[in-house]
Amino acid sequence: MPAPDQRLRIDLRGVVQGVGFRPYVFDLATRHGLSGHVSNNSDGVCIEVQGDPAQLDSFLDQLPRRLPPLAFLVDMRVEHLAPATHPGPMQIRRSQAAAARTVLLAPDVCVCDDCLRELRDPSDRRYRYPFINCTNCGPRYTIIHDVPYDRPLTSMARFPMCDACRAEYEDPRHRRFHAQPNACPSCGPHVWLCGPDGRPMASDDPLATAARLLADGRIVALKGLGGFHLAVDARNDSAVARLRMRKHREAKPLAIMCRDLGEASRHGIVDSQAQALLTSRHRPIVLLRKQPDSDLAASVAPGNSHVGVMLPYTPLHAVLLDDAPASLVMTSGNVSEEPIAIGNDEAIERLGGIADLFVLHDRDILVRNDDSVVGLAAGRPFFLRRSRGYVPLPVMLSREAPCVLGVGSDLKNTICLTRGAMAFVSQHVGDQANLAAFESFQDTIARLRRVLGVEPVRVAADLNPDSMPSRWAEQCGLPLVRVQHHHAHVAACLAEHRFDGEAIGVALDGVGLGTDGTVWGGELLVASVSAFRRAGHLACVRLPGADRAAREPWRMAVSHLMRAYGDAWESRLPSTLRAIPEARRRAVAELVATGTSSPWTSSAGRLFDAVSSLCGLAHDNEFEARAAMELEMAAARAPAQAGGYNWAPVRTVDGILLDPAELVGQVVDDLARETPVELVAARFHRGFVRGWAAACERLRTDSGLSTVALSGGCLQNRLLSELLSDELGARGFEVLLHQKVPSNDGGLSLGQAVVAMSAG
Numbered sequence: 001m002p003a004p005d006q007r008l009r010i011d012l013r014g015v016v017q018g019v020g021f022r023p024y025v026f027d028l029a030t031r032h033g034l035s036g037h038v039s040n041n042s043d044g045v046c047i048e049v050q051g052d053p054a055q056l057d058s059f060l061d062q063l064p065r066r067l068p069p070l071a072f073l074v075d076m077r078v079e080h081l082a083p084a085t086h087p088g089p090m091q092i093r094r095s096q097a098a099a100a101r102t103v104l105l106a107p108d109v110c111v112c113d114d115c116l117r118e119l120r121d122p123s124d125r126r127y128r129y130p131f132i133n134c135t136n137c138g139p140r141y142t143i144i145h146d147v148p149y150d151r152p153l154t155s156m157a158r159f160p161m162c163d164a165c166r167a168e169y170e171d172p173r174h175r176r177f178h179a180q181p182n183a184c185p186s187c188g189p190h191v192w193l194c195g196p197d198g199r200p201m202a203s204d205d206p207l208a209t210a211a212r213l214l215a216d217g218r219i220v221a222l223k224g225l226g227g228f229h230l231a232v233d234a235r236n237d238s239a240v241a242r243l244r245m246r247k248h249r250e251a252k253p254l255a256i257m258c259r260d261l262g263e264a265s266r267h268g269i270v271d272s273q274a275q276a277l278l279t280s281r282h283r284p285i286v287l288l289r290k291q292p293d294s295d296l297a298a299s300v301a302p303g304n305s306h307v308g309v310m311l312p313y314t315p316l317h318a319v320l321l322d323d324a325p326a327s328l329v330m331t332s333g334n335v336s337e338e339p340i341a342i343g344n345d346e347a348i349e350r351l352g353g354i355a356d357l358f359v360l361h362d363r364d365i366l367v368r369n370d371d372s373v374v375g376l377a378a379g380r381p382f383f384l385r386r387s388r389g390y391v392p393l394p395v396m397l398s399r400e401a402p403c404v405l406g407v408g409s410d411l412k413n414t415i416c417l418t419r420g421a422m423a424f425v426s427q428h429v430g431d432q433a434n435l436a437a438f439e440s441f442q443d444t445i446a447r448l449r450r451v452l453g454v455e456p457v458r459v460a461a462d463l464n465p466d467s468m469p470s471r472w473a474e475q476c477g478l479p480l481v482r483v484q485h486h487h488a489h490v491a492a493c494l495a496e497h498r499f500d501g502e503a504i505g506v507a508l509d510g511v512g513l514g515t516d517g518t519v520w521g522g523e524l525l526v527a528s529v530s531a532f533r534r535a536g537h538l539a540c541v542r543l544p545g546a547d548r549a550a551r552e553p554w555r556m557a558v559s560h561l562m563r564a565y566g567d568a569w570e571s572r573l574p575s576t577l578r579a580i581p582e583a584r585r586r587a588v589a590e591l592v593a594t595g596t597s598s599p600w601t602s603s604a605g606r607l608f609d610a611v612s613s614l615c616g617l618a619h620d621n622e623f624e625a626r627a628a629m630e631l632e633m634a635a636a637r638a639p640a641q642a643g644g645y646n647w648a649p650v651r652t653v654d655g656i657l658l659d660p661a662e663l664v665g666q667v668v669d670d671l672a673r674e675t676p677v678e679l680v681a682a683r684f685h686r687g688f689v690r691g692w693a694a695a696c697e698r699l700r701t702d703s704g705l706s707t708v709a710l711s712g713g714c715l716q717n718r719l720l721s722e723l724l725s726d727e728l729g730a731r732g733f734e735v736l737l738h739q740k741v742p743s744n745d746g747g748l749s750l751g752q753a754v755v756a757m758s759a760g
Contacts, residue, residue, distance in 0.1 A: 003052065003054075005050050005051055005052065006051070006056055006080065006083065007036070007048065007050040007081040007084060007087075008047075008048070008050075008056060008060070008079065008080060008081065009078070009079040009080075010047040010063070010078050010079075011045075011047075011076070012045045012047070012077075013043060013073075013075040014044060015070065015071055015072040015104045016040075016104070017044070017045070017105075017147070017148055017149040018106045018180060019068050019069075019071045020068040020071070020177070020179075021067075022038050022045065023092070023135065023172050023177045023178065024066075024068050024071075025047055026038060026091075026092050026172045028066070029090045032056075033052065033055055034050060034051035034055060034056065034090060035049070035051060035084075035088055035089055035090055036048045036050050036087060037092070039092070039094065039095055040148040040149065042147050042148055048081065050087045063076070064076060068135070069136055070106060070109060072104070072393075074396075074422075092178070095150045104422075105140065105141055105149070105451060106140040107141050107388070107390055107392065108138070108142050108225055108369070108388055108389060109136075109138065110282075110283040110311075110313035111132070111312075112136045114134060114136070114175060115134055115138075116315070119315050119318060120322070125184055126184055126185070128207070128319050129185050129188075129315065130315050130316035131181070131183055131189050131363065133176075133181045133182065133183075133315075134175045134176045134182075135179045138179070138181050139181055139363075141367060141369065141392055142369050143180075143363070143365075144451065146450060146451060147451055149180060151181075154180055155364040156180060156183065156188075159183055159363075161182060164184065165182050165183060165188075169182050188363075189361050189362050189363035190362060191207065191316070191361045193209060193210065193358065193359060193360070194348070194357075196348070196351075196352040198352070198358075201357075207320050207323065207359070208323050212323075213357055214231060214232065214233055214328065215324065217232070217233060217238065218356040218357055219242065219246070219355050219356050220355060220356070220357045221333055221351045221354070222316075222333075222359045223344070223347065224314060225313070226342070226369025226370065226388045227332065227341060227368050227369065227370065228332075228333025228340060228342070229330045229331065229333050230243060230329075230330075230332070230333050230354060231329060231331075232328065232329045233324075233327075233328065234300055234327040234329045235327065236297060239297075240297045240299040240329055241297075241299045243354070247334075247335060247354055249623075250623075251622040252626075253300070253301035253302075253304050254300050254308075254331045255307075255309070255330055256300060256307065256308065256309055257311065257312060257330035258309055258321075259326040259327070261279065261311065263326045263327055264278060265291075266295075267288070267294040267307055267309065267327065268286075268288025268289060268290060268291060268294075269288055269289045270288060273379060277376075278310070278311050279311065282389030282390055283310055283312075283313035284371065284372035284373060284374040284390075285310045285371050285373045285374070286308070286309055286375075287306045287309075287374070288306060288308075288309050290305060290306060290307050304629070305633045308373060310330070313389070330371075332371075333347060333351055335351075337431060338434065339436050340368050342365040342367075342368050343364075343365070344358075347360075368427070368440060369391065369427045370387045370388060371385075371388050372387045372389050372390055372428075375718060377718040377721045378725065381739075382721070382743070383738070383740075383746070383747075384744070385412070385742065385746060386425065386427075386740075386742060387427040387428040391425070391426060391427040392424055392426070392427075392451075394423055394424050395422070395423045395424075395425060395496060395740050395741065396422060396423075396498070397418070397498065398495075398498040398499075398500050399421060401757040402457045403456045404457065404458050404460060404481075404757050405445065405458075405459045406459075406460045406488075406750065406752030407460065407461050407469035407470070407472060407473050407749060407752070408429070408469055408745065408746075408749035408752070409745040409748045409749075410433075410464075410468055410469065411432075411745045412428065412744055412746040413428075413430060413431065413437075413441060413469065413745070414741075414748075414750075415444055415448065415469075416749035416753040417445075417448050417449065417454060418456075418753050418754075418757060423495065423750055423754065424448060425747070426444050426448060427444070428746060429444050432467070432468040432469065437468075438468050441472070442472070457479070458480070458481055458756055459473045459476055459478040459479070459481070460482075460483050460756035460759075461474075461483070461752065462482070462483065462485055462513070462748075462752070463482050463484050463512075463514075463515070464485070464512070481755065481756040484512070484514065484532070485514075486505070486509070486520055486521075486523045486712070487507075487532040488752045488755060489507045489711035489712050489747070489748065489751055490503075490505030490507055490532070490711050490751070491527065491528075491532075491752075491754050491755050492738070492741060492747040492751030493709040493710065493711045493736050493743070494527070494528065494529050494709050494736065495750060495751065496739055496740045496741065497709075497736050497739075499529075499709070499736065500528070500529070501707075502528045503526075503528070503705060504526065504699050504707065504708045504709070504733075505527040505708075505711070506523070506524060506525075506709070506711070507520075507521075507523040507712045508521070508522055508604040508605070508710075508711075508714035509604065509605055510605035510713055511543070511601060511603050511605070518540060518601065519543055519599050519601035519602070520537065520601070521604050521606065522602045522607065523537050524537060524656055524692075524695050524696070524699060529754045529757075530755065530759075531758075535656060537658070538602040538603070538604060538607065538657075538658050538659075538660055539660060540600040540601060541556075541560055541562075541660070542559050542598040543556075543559070543600070543606065544558065544588045544597070545588070545598065546597055546598070546599060550606070552619070552620055553606075553618060553619060553621060553627040554580050554588075554619040554620075556610035557611075557614050558589055559592050559598075559610070560607065560614075560661070560664045561573065562592050562593070564664045572668050573585075574615075574672070575616075575671075576613070576614060576615060576616030576671070577613065577616075577619075579619060604712070604714050605628065605713060607660050608631055609621070609627045609628060610664070611663075611664070611667055611681075611684050612630050612631040614671065615667070615680055616677065617630035617634060617681075628714070632685075632717045632718070634677055634682075635678065638678040638681065643683060644682075644684075644686025644688075644689065644690050645663055645683050645687030646666070646687065646690075647662050647663050647688065647690055647691035648694055658691050663691075666683070666684075667683075667684055670683065685720060685723060686723060689723040690727065692724060693727040693731055697731060706732065707734045708734070709736040710724060710725065710735065710736065710737055711743050712743060713743065713745065715737070715738070715743040716743055716744055725737060
């Protein structure tokens with residue numbers, strides 16, 4: 001006799017909503033002859049199935065093996081239930097609310113190939129419809145009000161589906177079954193044009209009109225997925241220059257969007273790894289080395305050896321790029337230092353003085369979500385900015401703990417909330433330079449708390465009490481954990497790798513307040529995710545003018561010359577620094593000599609600035625890290641066999657010390673011999689690496705530790721990252737590098753959160 005039916009309840013957590021999971025379960029259960037139902041809830045997906053035990057076993061075996069493309073399972077729990085008397089056919093039921101919220105939200109993903117084929121098919125009812133999507137693609141995080149992910153809780157709630165769309169949505173066999181943003185020209189969002197004054201402009205085909213105006217050199221503000229872009233023909237130098245002037249972005253490189261991979265290859269060198277990133281469902285901006293014969297406008301990335309390239313990731317972009325110039329500058333829709341605009345009225349008010357034309361639509365953007373930026377070093381990708389396409393996927397941690405909140409830094413701000421053994425690092429919020437940025441910071445915290453359904457038991461902030469996030473943390477009413485800046489950097493790297501023990505931490509960045517009241521930035525630590533001690537550092541120099549020194553690297557050049565040569569510093573002044581008026585140099589020297597407005601610093605970032613200025617590459621940082629980037633690019637042009645300066649650590653009563661005066665002296669000597677700047681820059685990089693690797697060896701002897709975690713903004717220097725990781729590897733160290741969050745301050749909130757998790 002056949003075995004009696006059995007009934008199972010299966011609860012699944014992970015990225016299981018908005019990715020076609022219920023249709024997948026429905027189809028799999030139907031093929032196994034099972035009855036029951038599947039539904040979303042605030043935890044994830046709940047399945048109840050009944051049938052032959054052998055078929056149930058097969059169903060359970062296949063369920064996690066053949067997931068939809070965008071699904072990701074964290075947990076699957078199975079419970080035996082009493083069989084139902086009349087189970088009925090398999091059903092997909094309405095979503096249910098639950099007391100706890102453990103569902104993982106899906107990020108926005110690029111338009112899929114199936115939708116692109118329909119988009120370009122004149123016989124299809126969605127031909128050139130800029131909001132085409134299906135279960136396998138389209139917006140998610142940027143349109144969600146709350147969980148569970150169902151249409152009434154998204155910004156699509158205001159668009160009732162027409163009969164044709166409703167039939168697709170309710171058909172379990174259709175690619176658009178329960179695709180929450182499903183729509184068509186008859187029932188969905190639509191696009192229109194307006195001028196900078198907000199007045200609508202008549203057009204039968206708004207995107208074709210916008211494409212024509214882009215070809216004519218106009219600046220177009222385009223409402224996208226996570227905010228507005230400012231677009232212009234990337235081959236039109238006068239148009240790009242006009243955009244820079246209006247946006248107040250004088251020199252910082254601009255990203256471009258290319259029609260297809262072939263067009264991208266005309267401007268940047270696309271190897272297999274770059275191709276995989278460009279065409280991935282995340283569609284980040286990828287930093288590519290420029291092709292020598294690229295015909296991009298010189299003003300797109302002036303003086304830069306790389307260009308940021310992305311491919312169209314929404315159907316709106318695809319339609320526009322089909323008609324427009326094949327490469328468009330596609331930069332964030334903001335004035336410098338402001339958050340990206342997301343609302344129509346907001347965009348017209350803030351961007352009306354920049355754009356000649358606005359492409360608007362009526363699907364609300366609920367989350368500001370800038371494009372992600374990814375670089376490549378030593379054949380591995382690394383984040384410069386983690387945002388659209390990746391957020392809100394969590395970083396999985398090694399253990400569970402109560403919920404904590406990390407509020408990040410003033411620069412490149414992100415926030416991080418933990419839930420169980422998962423850390424949710426927010427999208428790029430940006431520099432906290434004004435009230436609008438601070439409001440965006442607060443909105444991000446409130447939104448993540450709501451959609452994750454968590455209330456933090458404590459908050460973690462930087463030691464610096466004057467930063468906006470720190471001031472907010474002090475006043476938010478939660479117990480406050482102060483986390484030293486460089487410990488947070490190293491802890492973030494350890495957390496990514498689920499590394500629970502102690503490691504050597506090398507934190508190389510600009511500035512962060514140290515536990516001794518000085519400004520740290522070149523640190524050798526013994527660290528875990530719960531504690532650290534400072535085992536060594538760069539020898540300190542004065543930071544003349546404090547924050548002003550970051551904007552004017554020549555100030556640091558004077559400070560480092562004074563450390564290296566004392567009162568004789570002017571006699572060793574390279575000719576490159578004579579571009580700075582003598583009176584200004586001596587005024588800064590007075591600040592250094594007296595310590596007025598000049599705190600002590602061990603900053604590695606300011607050392608790179610100083611050497612760049614000594615070499616005559618950059619006396620001013622027209623944008624963040626410009627001087628260091630110039631130094632890196634110069635070093636990359638040197639012969640591969642270029643040697644490095646001699647630089648060795650010394651033991652002191654305070655630990656292991658690396659004195660930058662030795663490096664600066666060799667730089668000055670080479671410049672006096674008229675050694676090519678490229679060779680000086682390369683020798684500096686290699687000498688810098690040699691000194692830090694030797695310091696790690698000394699610390700290994702002292703501590704027995706052989707794992708090194710590398711973090712800090714300086715590690716976004718590709719050459720430095722490659723040389724240092726290779727040198728440490730050659731000396732027998734296990735090297736941990738950031739993979740899931742940026743090594744810059746964009747990853748700081750993760751480090752703060754994991755440190756605070758250990759504080760209770």
